Amino acid sequence: MVQEYRGEYPSQWAAIESIAPNIGCTSQTLLGWIKREEVDSGEREGVTYVGTRTPQGTGAREQGTAPCQRDSEAGECVFRPGGARPPPEVQKAFIDQHRDTFGVEPMCKVLRIAPSGYRRHAALLRDPSRHGVRAIRDERLRPEIKRVWQANMQVYGPDKVWKQMNLERIAVARCTVERLMKPNWVCTA
Known part of the structure; x- marks a missing residue:
């Protein structure tokens, strides 16, 4: 992506700084990926990882390969702002919104939130005097x-x-x- 838009910017770093926030990573991370790709393609000297990776386009994984290292064309890797999980406040608000439909316990189990933690949150919403x-x-x-x-x-x-x-x-x-x-x-x- 950086190479495609490189001509629109005065430098590679300017292109990286423009693109990185759009895909949910830091500029340094994107630069590292670009350098790794240049090494793998032979444009830059270094140890390649091409032989240790799975063939591109297959979506298959080697033993021990992290899910985010799979082929991005297969849609396996997702960049989310703020980390892999939403903040607890967002999760609890979601439970508040859908508790009548799905019930609290099943949603807590799926979202991996302790039901007691959610109940404490709900109690504080009902009675703010219970705050510490x-x-x-x-x-x-x-x-x-x-x-x-x-x-x-x-x-x-x-x-x-x-x-x-x-x-x-x-x-x-x-x-x-x-x-x-x-x-x-x-x-x-």
Whole structure:
């Protein structure tokens, strides 16, 4: 794919950086695959793996070959953003949505989620007062962190937000500020 679109970009790296996010991998990973293909095709020096792989187009596997190393033309390899499985929050939301149709236990078994974990999630949705002390404190701190961050033109990282909060007599650990800022703001250091 990179070779096909190489002419549209000023360099191979520019083509790689453009294509990699579209197929769900990093630029370095795609570059490694390109180099491996160049070695296998003889364009680059190195140890080839052509003899150890299965013939292309067959979709067959050698003993011990990972499923993602199969022939991509057979549709065996899939790139998904965020890993092989959806995050637990997405899985639990799916169960919430379809629990009346399929039942909780069978879906937990298929999704490999402990039913007790799902029940805990459902109980917290029904009664937010059951959240732990840390979760309750986090909910109180998030608006304060956001206020300090926005008051300083949204350029403060966790360290400066923490220092400012301590100056304002809001007792909080630096690692807590960092943990709470990480999922919401790009500016974390």
